[in-house]
Amino acid sequence: MIQRVIHGLDEATGHKQQYLLIYIVQFLLALFVGFKMYHFLAQGIGNSLSLDTIIKDFDYTVFTDLSIQYKANAQSINKALLMVIPIYMIVAVFLQSGLLGSIVHKEKSMQAFFKYGKKYYLPSLVIAFFVIIISLLFTAAIWMPTIGSLPDVIEVFVSDRLFVCVVSALGILYILILYFLQNWSVLSRIHFMRTEDGIFKSLRRGFGMCYRKFWSLQLLAFVFFVLSLGLVYASVLTERLLGGTTFITILLIFLIQQIISFCKIYLRGGYYSSVRNINNNRV
Amino acid sequence: LQLLCHSLRNEFLCVGIMHRKFGYILFLIATCFVSYGQCKFDMPVSSARIANYTMDVTLDHVKHIAKTKARLQWINPSPDTISKIRMYMYLNAFKNEKSAWISGTGGNVFGQDLASKPKEEWGYVNIDKIVQGQSDITKSLKYIQPHIDNKNDQSVIEMTLANPVMPEDTLYLDYDFTAKLPKTIARSGHGLNDFHLWVHWYPKIGVYEQFRDGDWKWNCREFIQRTEFYGEFGVYDMTFHVSDHLTLGSSGCKIDRVDHEDDTYTVQYVAKDVIDFAWTVSPEFEIVEQYWKDVYIKLLLPVDHKGMKKRYMAAVTNALEYFEKHVAKYPYPSITIVDPPFHSLRNGFMEYPTLITVGGFTEMPNWFHGSESLLIHEFSHQYFMGILASNEKEEAWLDEGFVTYYEDRIMEAYYGAHTSQIDVLGFHYGNSALSRNEYVGMRNIRGGPINQPSWQINGDYKGLVYAKTATMLKTLERYIGIDRMDDLMQTYYEEKKFTHPRAEDFLGIVESKLSSWYDRETTTMYMQFLDRCLNQTGTFDYAVNEVNANSFVVSQLGDYDMPVDIQVVFKDNSEEMIQWSGQGKNIAFKPLSDKEIVSVYIDPEQKLIIDSNCNNNSFTRQPNKSALFKYAGKLIHWTQQIFQTTSFLL
Numbered sequence: 043m044i045q046r047v048i049h050g051l052d053e054a055t056g057h058k059q060q061y062l063l064i065y066i067v068q069f070l071l072a073l074f075v076g077f078k079m080y081h082f083l084a085q086g087i088g089n090s091l092s093l094d095t096i097i098k099d100f101d102y103t104v105f106t107d108l109s110i111q112y113k114a115n116a117q118s119i120n121k122a123l124l125m126v127i128p129i130y131m132i133v134a135v136f137l138q139s140g141l142l143g144s145i146v147h148k149e150k151s152m153q154a155f156f157k158y159g160k161k162y163y164l165p166s167l168v169i170a171f172f173v174i175i176i177s178l179l180f181t182a183a184i185w186m187p188t189i190g191s192l193p194d195v196i197e198v199f200v201s202d203r204l205f206v207c208v209v210s211a212l213g214i215l216y217i218l219i220l221y222f223l224q225n226w227s228v229l230s231r232i233h234f235m236r237t238e239d240g241i242f243k244s245l246r247r248g249f250g251m252c253y254r255k256f257w258s259l260q261l262l263a264f265v266f267f268v269l270s271l272g273l274v275y276a277s278v279l280t281e282r283l284l285g286g287t288t289f290i291t292i293l294l295i296f297l298i299q300q301i302i303s304f305c306k307i308y309l310r311g312g313y314y315s316s317v318r319n320i321n322n323n324r325v
Numbered sequence: 326l327q328l329l330c331h332s333l334r335n336e337f338l339c340v341g342i343m344h345r346k347f348g349y350i351l352f353l354i355a356t357c358f359v360s361y362g363q364c365k366f367d368m369p370v371s372s373a374r375i376a377n378y379t380m381d382v383t384l385d386h387v388k389h390i391a392k393t394k395a396r397l398q399w400i401n402p403s404p405d406t407i408s409k410i411r412m413y414m415y416l417n418a419f420k421n422e423k424s425a426w427i428s429g430t431g432g433n434v435f436g437q438d439l440a441s442k443p444k445e446e447w448g449y450v451n452i453d454k455i456v457q458g459q460s461d462i463t464k465s466l467k468y469i470q471p472h473i474d475n476k477n478d479q480s481v482i483e484m485t486l487a488n489p490v491m492p493e494d495t496l497y498l499d500y501d502f503t504a505k506l507p508k509t510i511a512r513s514g515h516g517l518n519d520f521h522l523w524v525h526w527y528p529k530i531g532v533y534e535q536f537r538d539g540d541w542k543w544n545c546r547e548f549i550q551r552t553e554f555y556g557e558f559g560v561y562d563m564t565f566h567v568s569d570h571l572t573l574g575s576s577g578c579k580i581d582r583v584d585h586e587d588d589t590y591t592v593q594y595v596a597k598d599v600i601d602f603a604w605t606v607s608p609e610f611e612i613v614e615q616y617w618k619d620v621y622i623k624l625l626l627p628v629d630h631k632g633m634k635k636r637y638m639a640a641v642t643n644a645l646e647y648f649e650k651h652v653a654k655y656p657y658p659s660i661t662i663v664d665p666p667f668h669s670l671r672n673g674f675m676e677y678p679t680l681i682t683v684g685g686f687t688e689m690p691n692w693f694h695g696s697e698s699l700l701i702h703e704f705s706h707q708y709f710m711g712i713l714a715s716n717e718k719e720e721a722w723l724d725e726g727f728v729t730y731y732e733d734r735i736m737e738a739y740y741g742a743h744t745s746q747i748d749v750l751g752f753h754y755g756n757s758a759l760s761r762n763e764y765v766g767m768r769n770i771r772g773g774p775i776n777q778p779s780w781q782i783n784g785d786y787k788g789l790v791y792a793k794t795a796t797m798l799k800t801l802e803r804y805i806g807i808d809r810m811d812d813l814m815q816t817y818y819e820e821k822k823f824t825h826p827r828a829e830d831f832l833g834i835v836e837s838k839l840s841s842w843y844d845r846e847t848t849t850m851y852m853q854f855l856d857r858c859l860n861q862t863g864t865f866d867y868a869v870n871e872v873n874a875n876s877f878v879v880s881q882l883g884d885y886d887m888p889v890d891i892q893v894v895f896k897d898n899s900e901e902m903i904q905w906s907g908q909g910k911n912i913a914f915k916p917l918s919d920k921e922i923v924s925v926y927i928d929p930e931q932k933l934i935i936d937s938n939c940n941n942n943s944f945t946r947q948p949n950k951s952a953l954f955k956y957a958g959k960l961i962h963w964t965q966q967i968f969q970t971t972s973f974l975l
Contacts, residue, residue, distance in 0.1 A: 072964035080957040088953070091926055091943035097952035102743075102754035106762040107940045123964065127971055134972040170975045177974060193436030197508075200517055202667035203629040203687045220973075227974050274966065278750055281959075289951045296958040303965040310969070 043258075047265050050316030054308060056150040057141065061307045063155065064137045068303065071126045071133075078122045082108070082115045097287055138310075139166040142228070145314045146235045158235070165234050168241050173227040180219050184212055221263035226252045228317045229259075255320055262320065266313045270306055277302045363614075363621045364578030364658035371656060372558030372598040372823035375400050376530050383566040386606065389448075389506040389515045391523065397498045399557075401490045403533055403541040408489040410498070411469070411545035413556075414482050415525035416450035418548040419507040419514070423477035425470075427510075429550045434510050435671050448507030448514070452482065452528055455500035460487030473547045480548035482528065502528055509671045516669030519571060524603040524677055525553065532557055532716075534825065546718050551786060552779040554710050554717040554724070556600035558823055563594045567606055574612075574625045575604035576680045578659050598656075598823055599678035600714050605663050617642045620655055626664035626685075633685040633696065637662060640697040643739045644704045648731075651811045652708060653818045660707070662700065674699055676706030692749040694740050698756060702732040712822050720828050722775045722859070726794020733757045733795055757799055757934065763792035765937045776828055776859040796935045797858040801851065803932035804887075805842070813838045828859070850888070857885045864937045867927045869944035870911060877925045877944070880910040883937060892929040895920035923947055 087093055092104045109116045136159045143158020144150060188195075188209070199205040230248030234241065252259060280298045284291045377398040382391050401407055418426035422439055432439050454463050465485040470478050490496040504526045506515045515521045531545025532555055544555060567573055569590050577596025584590045596602055605625065613624040613634050624637055641662060645655050661680040665672040673684030681703035685696040705728040709715070715723035733756035736745035745755040764770070767788040773781075775793055782789060802810040817826070817834045832855065839848040857863065863884025870878040879891065886907035893901045893916045901916045905927070916922065924945035928936065936942065 068965050068968050069961070071968070072961040075964045076957040076961035079960040080953050083953045083956055087940045089944050089946075089948050090940050091924055091945055092940045093945075093949045093952040097949055097955060099743075100751055100753060102758045103761065103939055106758075106766060107938050110766050111938050111940070119960075123967070126964070127967065130968045131972060131975065134968070134975045138972070138975050166975070173974050196670055197516065197668050199667055201627065201629045201687075205667060206687055224973055270969075277962065282751065286955050289954070292951050292955045292958065296954075296962070299958070299962040303962065303969070306966075306969050 043261055043265060046262065046316055046319065047269075047312065050314075050319060051308075051312035053315040053319075054145065054311035057144060057311050058308075059150075059152055060141050060144060060155045061304060061311060063152070064141065064307050065300075065304045067133060067137060068130065068307075069300070071130050074126055075119065075122045078119045082112060082119055085115060086112045135167045135170055136160075136163050139163055139231070141311060142166075142231055142314050143235055145311065146232055146318055162231065162235060165241050165244075166231055169227055169230050169234070169245065172245065173223050173230075177220060177223050180216070180223075184216050184219075188212060218260060221260050221267075222252060222256075224263055225259040225317065228314065229321060232318055232321055251321060258320055259317070262313070262316055266309055266316075270309055273302050273306055273309070363623070365619045365621075368597065368656055368658060370598070373400070373402065374559050374598065375402055376557035376559040377561075378527075378559065378602070379562045380527070381564045381566075384521075384568070384571075384606065386519045386521065386568055386571060389521065391504045391506075391526065393502050393504065393527065395500050395502060395527065397496075397500070397530060398559075399490075399496045399498070399530055401492055401494050401496065401533070403535070404492045405533075405541045406489045406491055407496075407533065408486050409483055409543075410486060410496070411471075411481060411483050411531040411543040412528045413525075413531060413545060413548070414450050414452075414468070414480050414528055415548045415553070416448050416504055416506075416513060416527075417468075417479035418525075419448045419510050420479060421447055421477075423475070424480060425473045425475045425478040425547045425549050426480070428475065437510060439510065442508075446508040448505045450502060450504040450526065450528060453501045453503055455484065455498060457487045457496070457498055462487055470547060471543075471545065473549070475547075478547050481531075481545055500528065509669055511671055512675055514669070514672060516666060516672070518607070518609055518666075519568075520605075520607040520609065520666055520669050522603070522605045522663070522665065522669065522672040522682065524601075524675065527602070529556060529601070531555075532825065537827075544716065549718070549780055552717040552721050552724075554600065554714070555719075555825075556714070558598050558600055558714065561594075561596045561599065561602040563596075563602065563604070564591060565594070565604070566591050570608045571606040572608065572610040572612065572625065573604065573606045574610065574623060574661050574663060574680070576602045576661065576678055578621065596679055600711065601678050603677035603680045605680075607666070609666055613638065615642075617645050619658065620645060621659040623659065623661045624664070625661065627666040629687050630664050630685055632688055633664065636689070636697060637664065637683065637685070637700060639739075640700045641704060644701045644735055647735045647738060648705075648708060651734075652731075652814050653822070655707065656712065656822075657707070660704070674703065676703040676710060678707070678711045681706070690749075693747055694736065694745060697740065698732060698736050698746060701735050702728055705731040705735075708818070713818065713826050714824070715826050717779070719778045720776065721779045721790045722794040723826065723828065723831060725791045726775065727798070729760055729791040729795035730798040733760055733799065757795075760792045760795040760799070761934055763788050764796050764935070767792075770864055770937060771862040774860045774862055793858065793935075797855070800933055800935045801855070803930070803934060804851070805839075809838070809842060854885075854887055858935070861885075865933055865935050866937045866941075867907065867933070868938075868941040869925050869927060872922055872925050872944045872946055874921045875919065876913055876915045877922060878911055878913050879905065879925070879927060880912065881907055882910070882941075887933055889928040889933060890930070892926040893918075893922055894924045894926075896923050 086108045095101045096104050139162040140155040140159030143162050144154045226248050229251045230244045233239065233247045234244035277299045281295055284295050286292045286295050378395060380393050380395045382393045384391050418424045422432060427439060452466055462484055467483050468479040469481050469483045470476060471481060506513055506521055508514055509516055513522060513524045513526060531543050533541060534544050535541050561577060565573060566589055569584065569588050573592055575594045576599060577594045580593040580595055582590060582592045609627050610625040611628050615622045615638055622641055626633065641660065648655060657679050659679055663680065663682045664685055665682060670684055673682045675682045683696060683700045683703065689696055709727040710717060710724045717724045736756040743755045744753045746759055747753055767785045769784060772784045772789060775789055813835060816838055817831055820834060821830055836848065836852055839851050865885050865887065866883035867889060868880050868882050870880050889905055889907050891903040891905050893903060895918060897920060901918055903914060924943065926943040928942055931939065
């Protein structure tokens with residue numbers, strides 16, 4: 043598996059320009075939310091010494107007072123976030139189609155990226171929509187009854203250790219389902235990009251492949267998830283180590299975190315390459 | 326014969342045989358020098374011991390029924406001749422949906438659908454027979470609703486005595502009662518595997534007291550939500566007969582245990598100078614015992630909560646230590662902490678004299694101190710409710726508000742001022758900040774005064790009674806200093822312990838202490854501050870409007886004022902402190918120094934923590950914009966992470 047991951051990452055290194063484009067799109071959309079935050083703070087405490095407090099450390103009172111006094115502005119950040127997420131999801135279908143198409147057809151140019159993004163946009167959108175619907179159904183099926191029955195469930199469980207075990211088991215099952223759906227989505231798109239068999243046939247073939255290589259694919263998704271989690275941890279660690287109390291350290295943290303965001307996109311490319319290789323029975 | 330009579334098991338039963346005063350002397354002798362069982366009973370007689378109970382309880386754990394033979398010895402504290410007695414019958418609050426308690430919830434308690442609750446899962450308490458001397462007065466029993474228009478409520482009962490009780494005379498009532506625990510709705514109840522928590526379970530006499538209008542009357546209100554405690558001090562001598570697979574814990578101290586051949590055992594507990602008595606049984610309890618100085622600590626917790634042992638013990642010993650240092654030595658010989666099993670979590674987080682219930686989970690992360698905070702909160706009730714036994718229903722702030730104030734102090738002393746509640750991945754806050762935010766973040770910060778009966782408070786009860794009171798006391802502490810605050814609370818404790826203090830008692834002591842430390846004007850200012858917080862609904866809010874090179878303008882935006890310091894920082898980093906009465910809007914100041922002003926900070930030490938917006942208390946002409954970039958940058962990064970996570974299926 044490790045060899046498979048390394049090989050996948052190695053193959054994915056050639057698509058740097060494409061990652062950069064995805065990164066820029068993500069950054070620009072996130073910047074919009076960042077601006078909202080900047081203005082929220084500037085309006086609320088732009089001339090307050092509270093700024094000196096929060097640059098040193100998180101301060102609960104400063105932020106709670108801000109959110110109480112400037113409730114509408116705080117809500118506008120939430121609204122901005124809720125607006126850019128669906129926008130990015132729609133754009134992401136194009137970006138991921140371009141990246142996956144380039145990896146499947148082993149073309150690294152930006153022209154190929156745009157070509158495949160455009161060509162596979164609609165089929166990828168349908169597949170994504172289909173898989174998202176299924177994931178929502180599973181989410182509802184697993185978590186709604188669990189949360190809904192919580193008051194009654196408490197009375198049934200003799201021990202909270204048992205309760206924690208049951209919830210953990212449900213959580214693991216849920217993650218396995220999400221991994222499966224992720225693999226299914228990618229394999230269906232790979233099949234379509236190779237054969238142009240039609241969306242539903244691709245979904246069927248993708249499912250069959252997912253089923254046959256269940257454990258390899260699950261493990262692969264898990265490894266990339268752990269790597270991704272490691273990067274998130276690195277970003278938190280960076281902040282803790284550098285502190286961010288001066289403009290220079292703030293800038294440094296920001297740059298390191300942006301590199302981490304870029305690396306996570308690269309990880310996605312590595313995951314696509316590895317899935318393609320499993321699909322090809324290689325390595 | 327009398328000395329024998331005052332042996333351990335029957336000490337106060339005998340008091341009635343003799344003259345009251347003589348009885349007290351013997352009683353003192355018997356109780357002061359006897360040390361038995363787990364506890365060191367060296368506490369002197371602390372209360373007037375108006376209501377003393379002896380009970381012999383037989384538990385049927387299968388039917389969740391306790392059959393009890395009880396004797397109440399009650400001393401008439403008034404100049405009146407009493408012919409009617411009132412008793413709390415709190416367990417009847419869980420008899421059906423029609424009780425004042427349940428109907429007050431709208432039929433939904435902690436997410437339970439009570440409309441579909443089977444009949445066998447409800448509880449009740451019923452006096453089967455009651456006798457005064459030789460006279461059976463059972464027929465005179467009558468449920469009454471003295472304060473609530475709900476004829477179905479049976480949480481208060483009244484009876485007519487065969488022989489009225491003369492002033493300072495002693496009444497004896499012998500009664501048999503049956504109590505059935507409900508499947509836990511809240512507080513009292515049973516859960517799986519024979520777990521039972523018996524609280525508010527027995528017929529308990531009300532308080533006959535002198536009201537503010539000068540008349541002596543029964544203060545025995547119906548059981549309603551939120552507030553419950555108001556009882557007379559006394560001694561409880563309890564004997565329990567239970568199955569030997571059950572571990573029993575209770576208020577007070579274990580005196581004796583006898584095992585029987587029929588797989589049962591008899592155990593005796595005594596609790597002195599308390600206003601209530603609670604007990605619990607479960608086959609799942611693991612017992613952890615420890616002494617802190619002379620205080621016997623008993624922790625009863627489910628086996629799978631083992632991981633919480635050290636944390637609970639540390640929290641309770643911290644609280645004992647802190648109270649001894651800053652208020653008064655814990656006067657009781659024991660404290661029992663019950664951690665209910667998961668299925669009975671609704672029994673948790675409550676306070677009873679010398680017994681508290683907490684709530685924890687198998688693995689609570691170390692960065693979250695919620696369990697410790699709640700334990701310390703419930704323990705603090707031993708002082709405010711248990712010893713300073715104010716009327717929780719009428720003046721809840723003297724109870725919950727004071728408790729929250731001490732919870733915050735103790736938590737911050739032992740777990741960090743800014744980390745006492747949560748400290749994870751850079752996100753952290755302390756108890757005082759949380760209390761303050763619960764107040765200033767209320768949906769309606771002007772929702773009502775603190776000092777009003779609990780049934781009159783609409784809206785955010787916790788924000789007002791718990792949080793605003795705690796923030797008010799914290800503000801007073803920061804103004805007068807912690808040593809004087811301790812002195813004040815120690816005086817309140819010493820003068821009012823084992824009585825039923827009211828708001829005017831506390832405020833009288835505050836005024837007296839303040840006037841011994843300050844001039845009349847300052848005393849009046851602090852008393853006015855308390856009055857505004859307690860009896861009015863306005864807010865405190867200071868703001869710096871503008872800062873120029875050589876002057877600045879400040880305003881009092883709230884409703885009230887308190888004198889505050891203003892810190893002025895100049896370009897060369899030198900400072901000037903200006904004192905402001907806190908009155909007026911758009912007040913211009915010109916510092917003594919001609920240097921260029923950089924920043925102005927009203928109340929830089931944040932003494933007036935009750936200020937509803939601390940961010941506008943300062944203004945700088947050279948703002949540190951880096952902070953804006955820092956948090957905007959953080960949000961950009963985390964938004965990117967959200968994009969990458971939410972698009973994983975695309």
